[in-house]
Amino acid sequence: MYRNFRFNVVASLEKARCGVLETPRGKIKTPAFIFCGTKASVKGISPRQLRENETQIILANTYHLFSYPGADYIKERGGLHKFMGWESPMLTDSGGFQIFSLGHGSVANEIKGKRSGTATLLKIDEQGALFKSYWDGGMQWLTPEKSIEIQRNLGADLIVSLDECTPYHSDKKYTEQSMERSHRWEKRSLDQFTMKNDFSQALYGIVQGGVHSDLRKRSAEFVSENPFFATAIGGTLGSTKEQMYEVVEMATDGLDASRPIHLLGIGGVADILKGVRLGIDTFDCVHPTRIARHGGALVKKQYRDAEKREHINLKRSRYAADDDPIELDCDCYACKNFSKAYLHYLLKANELLALSATTIHNIRFMNKLMEEIREGIFHKNLESVVKKWR
Amino acid sequence: MYRNFRFNVVASLEKARCGVLETPRGKIKTPAFIFCGTKASVKGISPRQLRENETQIILANTYHLFSYPGADYIKERGGLHKFMGWESPMLTDSGGFQIFSLGHGSVANEIKGKRSGTATLLKIDEQGALFKSYWDGGMQWLTPEKSIEIQRNLGADLIVSLDECTPYHSDKKYTEQSMERSHRWEKRSLDQFTMKNDFSQALYGIVQGGVHSDLRKRSAEFVSENPFFATAIGGTLGSTKEQMYEVVEMATDGLDASRPIHLLGIGGVADILKGVRLGIDTFDCVHPTRIARHGGALVKKQYRDAEKREHINLKRSRYAADDDPIELDCDCYACKNFSKAYLHYLLKANELLALSATTIHNIRFMNKLMEEIREGIFHKNLESVVKKWR
Numbered sequence: 001m002y003r004n005f006r007f008n009v010v011a012s013l014e015k016a017r018c019g020v021l022e023t024p025r026g027k028i029k030t031p032a033f034i035f036c037g038t039k040a041s042v043k044g045i046s047p048r049q050l051r052e053n054e055t056q057i058i059l060a061n062t063y064h065l066f067s068y069p070g071a072d073y074i075k076e077r078g079g080l081h082k083f084m085g086w087e088s089p090m091l092t093d094s095g096g097f098q099i100f101s102l103g104h105g106s107v108a109n110e111i112k113g114k115r116s117g118t119a120t121l122l123k124i125d126e127q128g129a130l131f132k133s134y135w136d137g138g139m140q141w142l143t144p145e146k147s148i149e150i151q152r153n154l155g156a157d158l159i160v161s162l163d164e165c166t167p168y169h170s171d172k173k174y175t176e177q178s179m180e181r182s183h184r185w186e187k188r189s190l191d192q193f194t195m196k197n198d199f200s201q202a203l204y205g206i207v208q209g210g211v212h213s214d215l216r217k218r219s220a221e222f223v224s225e226n227p228f229f230a231t232a233i234g235g236t237l238g239s240t241k242e243q244m245y246e247v248v249e250m251a252t253d254g255l256d257a258s259r260p261i262h263l264l265g266i267g268g269v270a271d272i273l274k275g276v277r278l279g280i281d282t283f284d285c286v287h288p289t290r291i292a293r294h295g296g297a298l299v300k301k302q303y304r305d306a307e308k309r310e311h312i313n314l315k316r317s318r319y320a321a322d323d324d325p326i327e328l329d330c331d332c333y334a335c336k337n338f339s340k341a342y343l344h345y346l347l348k349a350n351e352l353l354a355l356s357a358t359t360i361h362n363i364r365f366m367n368k369l370m371e372e373i374r375e376g377i378f379h380k381n382l383e384s385v386v387k388k389w390r
Numbered sequence: 391m392y393r394n395f396r397f398n399v400v401a402s403l404e405k406a407r408c409g410v411l412e413t414p415r416g417k418i419k420t421p422a423f424i425f426c427g428t429k430a431s432v433k434g435i436s437p438r439q440l441r442e443n444e445t446q447i448i449l450a451n452t453y454h455l456f457s458y459p460g461a462d463y464i465k466e467r468g469g470l471h472k473f474m475g476w477e478s479p480m481l482t483d484s485g486g487f488q489i490f491s492l493g494h495g496s497v498a499n500e501i502k503g504k505r506s507g508t509a510t511l512l513k514i515d516e517q518g519a520l521f522k523s524y525w526d527g528g529m530q531w532l533t534p535e536k537s538i539e540i541q542r543n544l545g546a547d548l549i550v551s552l553d554e555c556t557p558y559h560s561d562k563k564y565t566e567q568s569m570e571r572s573h574r575w576e577k578r579s580l581d582q583f584t585m586k587n588d589f590s591q592a593l594y595g596i597v598q599g600g601v602h603s604d605l606r607k608r609s610a611e612f613v614s615e616n617p618f619f620a621t622a623i624g625g626t627l628g629s630t631k632e633q634m635y636e637v638v639e640m641a642t643d644g645l646d647a648s649r650p651i652h653l654l655g656i657g658g659v660a661d662i663l664k665g666v667r668l669g670i671d672t673f674d675c676v677h678p679t680r681i682a683r684h685g686g687a688l689v690k691k692q693y694r695d696a697e698k699r700e701h702i703n704l705k706r707s708r709y710a711a712d713d714d715p716i717e718l719d720c721d722c723y724a725c726k727n728f729s730k731a732y733l734h735y736l737l738k739a740n741e742l743l744a745l746s747a748t749t750i751h752n753i754r755f756m757n758k759l760m761e762e763i764r765e766g767i768f769h770k771n772l773e774s775v776v777k778k779w780r
Contacts, residue, residue, distance in 0.1 A: 040732075041741045048723065069710075069735050077713060077731055085727040320459075323467060333438060337475040341467055342430075345459050351431045355742065 005202040015279040023157040034284035044359035054367040062095035067135040071153035079155030091158040144188035161189035168236040175210040202229035220254035230260040292358040298365040319344040332364035395592040405669040413547040424674035434749035444757040452485035457525040461543035469545030482546040490555040534578035551579035558626040565600040592619035610644035620650040682748040688755040709734040722754035
């Protein structure tokens with residue numbers, strides 16, 4: 001069923017593991033970070049710059065691309081890889097997250113559509129979800145079958161089943177009912193996928209169940225019992241860091257360990273280090289590229305200027321005369337060529353180069369972090385990686 | 391006086407000429423185009439991408455950098471080259487153009503300051519010009535001596551004397567008086583330059599005189615008789631293309647042909663081709679990089695979609711399903727990797743990559759144009775270059 005895809009664990013350290021995820025467009029060494037190219041472009045950086053900075057895989061958002069320019073249009077252009085000039089592995093999500101999270105009102109800022117603001121969830125039933133497009137205000141149904149067909153047209157290597165993403169404030173009863181409907185949707189996703197499987201794509205199942213360990217357990221069992229290629233951990237992860245780690249632990253516990261495990265929407269350094277030690281293989285988040293566009297540069301512990309932040313804000317006046325690069329030991333183009341003073345100045349002067357240079361640094365930072373994590377697992381000294389990066 | 395600078399004409403074809411302009415930071419093959427890095431960054435592109443696309447020289451604007459972040463600040467950072475990571479040749483202007491053109495109200499759109507709008511010229515007298523900064527509203531004098539000192543602190547290789555840039559609507563009497571004052575200012579610029587000449591910079595004189603041939607002649611004589619390294623043609627060039635070519639012809643006629651000649655603010659393809667045939671060695675203009683940020687891609691004749699435009703507008707719906715690159719025969723990164731359809735989509739979706747990709751193309755386009763012009767002069771077939779590019 002997934003004859004062109006393979007996942008092999010090559011080293012492990014307690015629950016943490018190093019693996020190789022093979023796709024028709026290349027191998028991904030895990031643990032790996034997946035950068036968000038929401039609207040068929042990773043903001044502020046070109047495909048070539050992504051590759052030069054060791055990026056293995058990116059994702060694009062089905063919801064955005066479905067709204068504009070449309071999946072048929074992208075298929076006519078030869079698919080997403082060709083359209084955007086990215087020939088390495090790619091993942092698309094199901095489109096559910098944007099619709100449900102916006103519908104539920106929890107992360108309305110997630111989408112900054114240029115026309116009519118944000119999507120609105122109008123209705124959700126057994127069939128799927130009816131919503132109003134952020135792009136043109138048109139009404140659209142998203143069903144499990146449609147999500148698969150859209151993702152087939154987009155042509156990413158790794159695709160994801162449709163689920164309902166329940167927010168933290170849902171009660172247990174709603175979470176349970178929603179989880180069960182998500183399971184039925186995931187089965188329908190799998191059926192639709194299998195029916196026209198041409199072996200160019202592999203399908204992820206999603207674990208739901210909110211913050212409830214019994215639900216997470218049942219959902220993990222459901223996903224493991226069905227022939228998904230890989231597993232993504234979805235839904236709310238709670239309201240605090242501690243709860244997040246607990247929920248990830250419950251969610252990973254019953255999973256089929258031979259499959260890759262993706263943790264959706266997590267991109268902080270400490271969270272990734274924790275996630276890896278709970279058995280997560282891949283992560284994605286807009287965080288590294290989004291903060292770059294606001295002057296936020298990710299830095300290792302020794303370069304930080306505030307206790308709780310994993311990045312420095314280059315707009316701060318303390319950097320106005322700082323002639324050092326963002327990180328003295330970083331080998332990215334920005335650190336090899338520009339000082340914090342120059343980047344600070346460019347931000348103040350509203351110059352585009354500030355955004356692209358900081359984006360390049362953050363991409364290199366994340367890929368270097370993941371590389372050192374892999375080495376740490378391989379050489380059984382993950383603790384020194386944690387000490388340096390966290 | 392200019393021991394580290396040299397200009398040699400290596401081939402010529404009627405008035406057109408190929409030369410080599412040597413500076414301490416490298417040689418510039420002429421005719422050459424100088425890209426505008428107004429605020430210490432060429433918008434939408436990195437120094438590395440500039441070099442990869444054969445850029446020989448850029449310029450930065452004294453007026454902007456003097457307003458913010460300040461010339462002393464840039465000197466403390468090691469000078470403009472080091473600050474912005476550009477180690478190749480650079481030119482700074484005198485700062486006069488922005489102040490006078492804005493003061494006279496002719497090109498107020500030229501400056502889009504982020505804070506308090508545009509500069510205001512408050513007073514102009516023998517001493518210099520008093521203006522209100524676009525950046526913080528502060529009152530500042532710009533004098534010939536101050537312009538030289540600012541440019542010394544910025545540290546560009548090629549620097550320019552202060553003149554008053556008179557607009558087209560000035561009458562002949564004002565133009566003549568202003569020209570004479572400009573000559574006095576240029577002499578003061580030269581004195582200030584010579585006093586502390588450390589041989590790291592070379593000074594341009596400027597020809598004024600508006601659209602009046604007798605004044606242009608006198609101004610050309612003035613500049614030629616004084617020990618400037620090179621000559622820039624300033625002031626109004628008239629109100630039509632025909633008049634522009636006439637004025638450039640008058641302005642170049644009496645010039646010392648052993649010096650490089652720069653035509654200020656001209657960047658259209660046809661204008662450059664004409665300018666070269668009138669003996670111009672270097673050109674500068676924001677045009678190629680500015681139109682790129684609005685979806686304008688420069689194209690050779692065969693790729694145009696409108697009679698009078700030297701670029702295509704990628705926002706037009708006719709490009710929505712055009713899977714060809716901007717130019718099929720262009721070797722730039724954008725043309726090798728992206729279709730017009732993708733760039734059209736990125737522009738519609740407000741994605742930054744649209745701006746940087748189109749900027750890369752336009753930079754490559756201009757540098758390739760200049761390269762073929764040089765070959766055309768060398769091989770005595772400039773006409774075929776005109777036929778292809780104009």
